[in-house]
Amino acid sequence: MKRDSLWRKIDWLTIGIYLMLVVFGWFSVCGASYQFGDTDLLDFSTRAGKQFVWIICSFGLGFMLLMLERDLYEIFAYFIYLLLMILLVVTIFIAPDTKGSRSWLILGPVSLQPAEFAKFATALALAKFMGAYNFVLHTPRNALAILGLIFLPLLLIIMQRETGSALVYFSFFLMLYREGMPGVILFSGISAVLYFVVGIRYSEVMLPDGLTPVGQYAVLAIIPIFAACMVWIYQHVWLLAKRILGLTFITLALAYAVNRWIFPFNMVWVEWGICGVVGIYLCYLAARERHLSYLLITLFMAGSVGFLYSCDHFFNEVLEPHQQVRIKVVLGMEEDLAGAGYNVNQSKIAIGSGGFLGKGFLNGTQTKLKYVPEQDTDFIFCTVGEEEGFVGAATVLLLFLTLIWRLIYVAERQSTVFGRVYGYSVLGIFLFHLFINIGMVLGLTPVIGIPLPFFSYGGSSLWGFTILLFIFLRIDAGR
Numbered sequence: 001m002k003r004d005s006l007w008r009k010i011d012w013l014t015i016g017i018y019l020m021l022v023v024f025g026w027f028s029v030c031g032a033s034y035q036f037g038d039t040d041l042l043d044f045s046t047r048a049g050k051q052f053v054w055i056i057c058s059f060g061l062g063f064m065l066l067m068l069e070r071d072l073y074e075i076f077a078y079f080i081y082l083l084l085m086i087l088l089v090v091t092i093f094i095a096p097d098t099k100g101s102r103s104w105l106i107l108g109p110v111s112l113q114p115a116e117f118a119k120f121a122t123a124l125a126l127a128k129f130m131g132a133y134n135f136v137l138h139t140p141r142n143a144l145a146i147l148g149l150i151f152l153p154l155l156l157i158i159m160q161r162e163t164g165s166a167l168v169y170f171s172f173f174l175m176l177y178r179e180g181m182p183g184v185i186l187f188s189g190i191s192a193v194l195y196f197v198v199g200i201r202y203s204e205v206m207l208p209d210g211l212t213p214v215g216q217y218a219v220l221a222i223i224p225i226f227a228a229c230m231v232w233i234y235q236h237v238w239l240l241a242k243r244i245l246g247l248t249f250i251t252l253a254l255a256y257a258v259n260r261w262i263f264p265f266n267m268v269w270v271e272w273g274i275c276g277v278v279g280i281y282l283c284y285l286a287a288r289e290r291h292l293s294y295l296l297i298t299l300f301m302a303g304s305v306g307f308l309y310s311c312d313h314f315f316n317e318v319l320e321p322h323q324q325v326r327i328k329v330v331l332g333m334e335e336d337l338a339g340a341g342y343n344v345n346q347s348k349i350a351i352g353s354g355g356f357l358g359k360g361f362l363n364g365t366q367t368k369l370k371y372v373p374e375q376d377t378d379f380i381f382c383t384v385g386e387e388e389g390f391v392g393a394a395t396v397l398l399l400f401l402t403l404i405w406r407l408i409y410v411a412e413r414q415s416t417v418f419g420r421v422y423g424y425s426v427l428g429i430f431l432f433h434l435f436i437n438i439g440m441v442l443g444l445t446p447v448i449g450i451p452l453p454f455f456s457y458g459g460s461s462l463w464g465f466t467i468l469l470f471i472f473l474r475i476d477a478g479r
Helices: 003-009 014-035 045-065 072-076 077-094 116-128 140-159 163-178 183-199 215-237 237-259 268-289 291-318 321-330 342-353 381-412 416-439 460-479
Strands: 105-107 110-114
Touching: 003 460, 014 045, 014 381, 014 460, 045 291, 045 460, 072 077, 072 116, 072 381, 072 460, 077 140, 110 460, 116 140, 116 163, 116 291, 116 416, 116 460, 140 163, 140 342, 163 268, 163 416, 183 291, 215 237, 215 268, 237 268, 268 291, 291 321, 342 381, 381 416, 381 460, 416 460
Parallel strands: none
Antiparallel strands: 105 110
16 A cells, blocks of 8 residues: 555656656667668667667666655665765776776776766755754855765866766755855856856957956956945945946046047056955945945955956866867857867757758768767767757757756655755756756857766766656655
8 A cells, every 4th residue: 555655646747758858868869879771779789779778777777766765865865975975986096098087987898987876976965964953054064064065076076087077066056045045156156157258258359459358357347346236135225336336337437538548558457446446445334334245245356356367277277278179169269160169060060950840760961970979978969959850859858848847846845855955956967967968069058078868878877867866756755
């Protein structure tokens, strides 16, 4: 009777979406890996045949995860996390060098990537920690513990030279925002991306005076504007916000007039002065009115300026040359259709050639002739676009959108913090993979090498996403 009750409580709609995505993904792998003359798609020596085996195994794995008691996931959360962290450490030292990374463990005929499984382990550990009685997110001790749980696997994966997989761990901040993380932290992250893109993209472009870098000028003009908005939003002092905006625009207008018609100079110096004056005045208000918010806004401004000038060092000294070229291609600083931009250019050609209805299953010329590198893994979506056209690509995106909507709905109906935290962690991971993978196929985001859930060829990826989803479904069924 207990098992009968379990089957009634399982969210079958989500399982149905999962099955459709997996089946659609297998057909896409078939299309991407098909060779002229192949007669048996289930031949286990082919990529399609191997993926079919992984799919059948993932169904069995999902069934096993649903059969386990819900409490086991919470009881053994820390143990699972510790086990995966040890496995990540071991991988650094014993994994062979594969395309510049050391992230794959060779187990006989099977290769596994522990980084894919560390995601669900981290999600479980976070859910266990944050689900504790009387947990408060805003205490320094808890905040540091959470950051430690997130950044430990991230750093270990970076040591394996898998930057793309490591960046996925920033998706956990979506869950933290849902659980009460101040919005200013999320805003700071978005601002950092804006500063990096603008600062790097226009770092070598000069204003007509030939002395003022456009990248620095634009970012340093944005910083006091953001500070004024934060004063208005967090302190509700519109008069002060207007004064900051007035000081910024009037000073920049006068500086531009002097620069243009009297004598040219680097207008970045003026912007340093604006940021300094605004920061000093906010510190004065913080001391006079004893409002910590003014001091935090000042720290935001100081951090923004420091981040801007650290971007150049990070881009030129920390990133590998091939990573720099990929970012430059995405930002339009270089074209390089024969080098770093080749994958993306061929991917866009394949998608565009599919038209409205596509060329049909196994009829894609770009994929058959292997014009798109990694077309059955990171760039699998271009096969969907070429063979199934706009209709097929839109259908896949609608299925993913439905899955995302369902995950939000199921996460919100959880009766425990443990279930909700784990649910939003799963949601964040799926969203990150979806947006970045589709974005890099379309040339909208840098190529960082992460798979499309349930589509990209590979057992580690498929099993990792299956475990993430089915643990959540089991937690939901037992709520």
